[in-house]
Amino acid sequence: MTGNSDQTGSAYAGVSGWIERRNSSSDRTMHDLNNAMASLLANLSLGLEKVDENHPARARLAAANRAANRMQELLADYDPDRSK
């Protein structure tokens, strides 16, 4: 199946290289930050679902989730192309 990739990217085979050349250090950092943030949001959401309302860690998890959601909004505001 790997061989099919040779047929695949006639139009976009050079995109990755072009991207790598054009991608600035700050853009790469933001890209990695966005990935980490998405992971954090997903894990906090899952954690809150798993923890009982009366569990002592519940309030802390909820607070961390609120902070993560706020950070997501700040990141969204930082990127003028982002609508939400």
Place this chain on the structure above:
Amino acid sequence: MLICVVDDDAMLRDALDALLSEAGHEVRCVADGLEALDVLEVWPADLILCDLLMPGAEGFELLRTVRRKRLGMWFIMMSGAQGELAHFLNHAPVLGADATIRKPFKPNALFETIETVSRTDRPSGIGHSDEEHDDGQQ
């Protein structure tokens, strides 16, 4: 729903695997487009959730292959690209993606996107195929 997650970020793959599995989906996770093609050959997913920028085979390559081969899978392209590269995501629907989502997304935003896509007709590949015009001019 069978969902194939394609992302080079291991932490996010793990999180999406857990999130989507917990929501009742069957999930397979791979790190790039080439690995995805190997999986999709034997495991016909209903939906592909694919990162745009990955080393090796990036999202556009996988999208083009999926549509060319008429695999009939919904395709959601995701990206956390910033700056000039952020605009790349806007091209995904033109190439056949059913939806796009920008990282970092809240879990509910992802679920809503999947729900919205799954209410559309499942792609047959017709209309996206470039078998006759594989000149890279899309």
